[in-house]
Amino acid sequence: MAQGIDAGPEDANFKVASSPANAQKQPPPESPKSIKTRGFVILSFWAVVLLLGLPVWLWTTSIHRARLPLQHMLDWADGKTCKPTFPLQITIEAPFLQEPEAAHLVRMTQHALDDLNEFSAHHLRLRLAKSFLSRDFQNASMTSIEDEYAIGPLTQFGNTDGLDEEALTVRLQPQPGAQTARAELQSHSTRLDVFYVSHQSPSVSSSSSTLATFIATKLQELFAEEQAIVAYILQSAQTMGHAPQISSSASSASREFRSRSHRSLNPELAARLDSRMTRSLKYAPTYHITVSLFTPSAAPSSWEIELALAEYFTPLLDSISGVSNFTVDTQVQLYATFSPSVHSPEYDAEQQIWTLREEDLSGFINAAEWPLSPSIGAGPTLNFVLYVPDRSTSPLVVRGSQASSWLIPQWGGVVILNPQNANATLNEATLLKESIQPALLTFSHQLLSFLGAPQTPPSLPLQLQTLTRIRAASLLLSASSTMGSLAWVTVALPSIAIPETVSSAVDTTLGHLRSTCEALKEGRFKDALENARIAEIQAEKGFFEKSMVGQVYFPDEHKVAVYLPLLGPVGVPLVMSALKELRRLWASRKAGQPG
Amino acid sequence: MKHISCLLLSLLLGLLVSADPKYKELLNLQPLNPASLLASFNFKSNASLQSYEQQHFKYIPRSLGQILQHAKTRELHLRFSTGRWDDESWGARPWGGTKEGGTGVELWAWVEGDSDADSFARWVTLNNALSGLFCASLNFIDSTRSTRPRMTFEPASSVFNASSENLYLLHGSLPREVVCTENLTPFLKLLPCKGKAGIASLLDGHKLFDASWQSMAIDVRSVCPENGSECSIEMEQTVDMVLDVDRSKRPRDNPIPRPIPSEHLQCDQSKPYAGDEACYPSDANLGQSWTLAEIFGRPIQGSCLAEDSYGQLRDSVCINVPHEREVNLYGDAVETKNEAGTSRCFAIPASNPFELVLSHIGPQTFNKVSQPPLYASRSFTGHGQERGGVQTLLTNPSTSSSIQFVYFETLPWFMKPYLHTLTARLTTASTTSPDIIEETFYRPALDRRRGTQLELLISVPADSAVILTYDFDKAILRYTEYPPDANRGFDVAPAVIRLLPSSGNSSSNSQAPLYIRTSSLLLPLPTPDFSMPYNVIILTSTVMALAFGMIFNLLVRRFVGADEVEGWNLAALKAKARGRVAVLVDRVSGKGQKLEKTVQ
């Protein structure tokens, strides 16, 4: 107080008014030591506030956000980092041609192919078989070769050590009697047999050859669908991305990308591919398959499913196990009724059949009551439902098309099993494996389309190869887009915590994306799929990190209201004393300067 | 040749298997007294262990089978219960208490694992998966609610030896879990006939959860026959309910009893005050007669897979009333009466509805309810917000034989018992009897990590009662640990009592395990006022600011004598203020002048 009066304003009125107080006793002058102590006290309070309080406050209220390579992630999402290409290696075996002739033929065919191909990202590379020179190969009997191939490609499909995987072997064979060349694809191996008329084989000097053109057209035909699918995937990934939201540069990148893959799909093909893509499941290393028998009454209550599966279904699964693994489980469900909202089957007296309306098929599966929950464990579940209608309402078919099977995109397939004839095959209580066979065949067909396998070429190993490439490409794109989403979410939500695990998952993803891209460029598609798979898993793990849940939004005015009762009463004396002290220091310095 | 022999073998096996029923169901109706009826539904499914492991499901449901395989659970017992079994008037429990759980949800299972941590991880997986299947919050069974009982449970499977196969028993319970229709729906879906046919068609959530007491149980175990034939996995689903007959007969849309008009009122004339003025309502008509449709809302819809392999119908419904009591049937059914004269059973054909009427004609007799082997009741003692005590009264009604049992309790961590206060004494004695508690297993609680586990081996002499007491402290919880709604307190899981077969006594049922559960307890904890958190913030801040201000001023201010300081001179202050104002006015006017000057 006293100090305040001393340092009071130099107002005349005030001095007059306070003059009676002058008669009062003055407090003794403060010792410099105590003034100094006071300064230290205030300083130490401030030191505690600034050096301890502030860091503690920051530390307890801050949200840990690991650093993410945002720009890299966005680049991947925009397709700037990687432009996937699909070079396919095709070997030509021409055991009955001389080497220079064969080499020339290969060169010309390659030319013809390059002319035919419009889609630069996906191209075929021909090469002459190395074993061409070994003469004994030529002498090998046809049957032994066939056997080797019959077993070889499917079982070898799993190994990845071959640096350049061979997509197809073209085997040229002269066919003496025929007029024109013809090609034959082995349905169970990766071999295309071309039978040519002997005079078609080109001489080294000729610049064009009907045989070369023929082979080129055939090859192009074989891979046309694959090219279309790849083009479709690349395109849709670009159009579906959120490029316009982030920056203008991204959209320009996508434009550039699209111009590069200039082969625009015709709308009809695009629509077909669209429906196929929506039908097929997302890629997973493991799929669960549930085969269920549903019946509206108590019979049939058992089926020879184990035998039937072993005979008609498992072989197919074994052959495609190189792409994904499968677990199969089965169940029998009695008293399965339709959901009440579905129209019950109507009797068509003319044809003596019971019919279901096609629009009711979507509600055929009674989701509320039929226990078709997904299987436990990682990976999606495919449901295959075998419905045996009651004796009183059979045969049951779909109205119009009279079909008895349909598939539900990304979910599974349904087959209505009507007894072939009233009393022969369908035992009352037990379904024999023979009567399940057609249904299992339908399921196999549906399974392939759920996996996204193309319909052409009609060779399973080739289809599986195609599947590998398509899956690698789509995984690459989906993992990249997840990276983009994660980056965008990180930027958009500053209140969300980002733990270190996310950052490491992002690093792993980016690393594997890079190797995927390289593997694709070099034609190592198995490798690419493997890497893309890891990238996808890591990307999902990063995005769905459990601890990345934002704090519940707390408005700023509420924060002020919470802090103010403490900071107000504590802060005011601190600030006032600091100001007073600063003023004193300033005054003493001013006073000290002249002296 | 080899193929043919294989075929023959499989055919033989098939025959063997089909002779053994893969699915059985039985409803046992037992009127306990005129007003209440015990209905016990039992569904038993079987499958060979091999087909179960290969995931070919038929009567063992796929949804549950996959969960058990995923969590590597070898034996599972799951219970959903509500209500309290009234020992005094209902007698011994159905199934010897083995199919019964404590209030809420109770679960115990034998889980494979290499270590404790491993088995616990699988246990958590199991709980989560089951919570999705049964629509219950089973995922709340975490480390604080899980225990590993030592004496209370024995595996029911005959195939494994828990210690040699790395199997771990884990037990958890959720005493406050509400059991409702959403738990019954998945339960019924597990049945082969889905509640559409057979006795399960009587199970309706509206009736089941209106019962005085109900318990749903699922037991999965593996069984290997002694003769060395193929092992099988067995699932048993049980629903027991005690229905208040009168209550169940009320119409569903108007279940609230309205006052009966006086002219329809029947008076109990045996009361001394009976007359024209006073009327004590007679309960003579209570539960006199009922039909299945009246009590359960609908008749039984035929039977479910009731034919055995020879085309013979199995019994699906039994009613335990003396033979002299008249029971009428609607629908074709084959009736068989037992020789003891206490019950009759009915085999129902597949497709016809079946209706049963317990008629009011004839003598109104009931089978006598059997006496329970032990009465147990548990309650809190003490008062206040800090300390409490638990007291359990265990009465042995038998006049001839003593009884030995395991008493198993799990307490939440916020209830901290003092083991040194644990005493057991006979009600007749005033001091502690040291020989009542024969063995003790105890695992102390850790705050927020695990609860207390207490297992006692107790023996009670014939015709006497034992009082078990201990004291505990109530913990103070964190703000977020209190339930987020207007609640009545914290539930403490019921104690499980397992009666051990007495060695000396050779009574017929001494080999079967017997279980009794006490009711759950309601523990009130010191509860802060949650309604005004901002007031708390302000109050706390004020206290802290006061403390800070005092210390700060003590350190910073200079202390001088009272006479050395200018007092609060009002006139001086006024003059000071006036002076300031004058200065301000001067300044403003001066500025104004200056402004004027510049303008000019």
Add this chain to the structure above:
Amino acid sequence: MACNPRNAFPGTVYNNADRALDLYGDNIEVDYRGYEVTVENFIRLLTDRLGEDVPRGKRLGSDGGSNVLVYMTGHGGNEFLKFQDSEEIGSWDLADAFEQMWEKKRYNEMLFMIDTCQANTLYKHFYSPNIIATGSSEIDQSSYSHHADNDVGVAVIDRWTYYNLDFLETQVTSPTSKLTLADLFGSYDESKIHSNPGYRWDLFPGGEEKGRERLVMDFFGNVQGVEVEGVGGNETEWREDMRRLEEIIYRARARGNMTGAKKSETPVEEVIAPGRDLGKGRVEGAAKIEGVEAWGQRVLGAGALLGCALIWGGASWLESR
């Protein structure tokens, strides 16, 4: 909470005092109930940030082709809705959760409906595309309950919810119904609802015009598209496919027979090696308490106390010297 003991109608929830429609039904399933209903769990459900153990049934499981309906009702206020008694979800929280869903392609279109006081404030901050939002009442408006059932003892339903339910029950009769959102929103009668429902179209591509054309069953129905096989001209092609597949399976089986012997050598299940030392595993069970030990412990405790006293006494004696 249909089975709360205070409910006079166990296992039943009615929308009307006439008790004609039991909303709880006979085969209801509930994924989150009781204390599991928290803001955090709701946001986790939307964004799928759940633990690995959480079963499929408790996940949303939607993808880029799913239409999502979010219907919320309860007590709320300006930009918030109460969960239980102690927390609330804000408009910003919902908006951010939806944005994360959109980023990860977890919905195609979303219909957000909210019935609470000042409901229209709750969708104010949404910024993700393809969302149609509607609420029961404007800012500073209450959302009223429809009527009370005296036997139940509480108001049974909110007005806006009541008329929504009424529309769905009476107008939308089959899963193939062609009624649009325009029909649904057109059925709101402000004089009956006693508040002004609000709509938000600007996030939807094509705005109000396109949004109003959306079918009610796109959101309220569980309609899956199906593809009937063997339809039309390509039936022969389909048959051909099947024949080919049959051949492939046949061949694969023939091969399987050859390689079968090799396969069976690798066991699928990991067999736990017998004879492991079980004693090593630490059992986290209860320990047996022996009464005899108690005396020893007491002696030990007394000894420790005595020792402390001696040390203290000795030290003070030394000091005093």
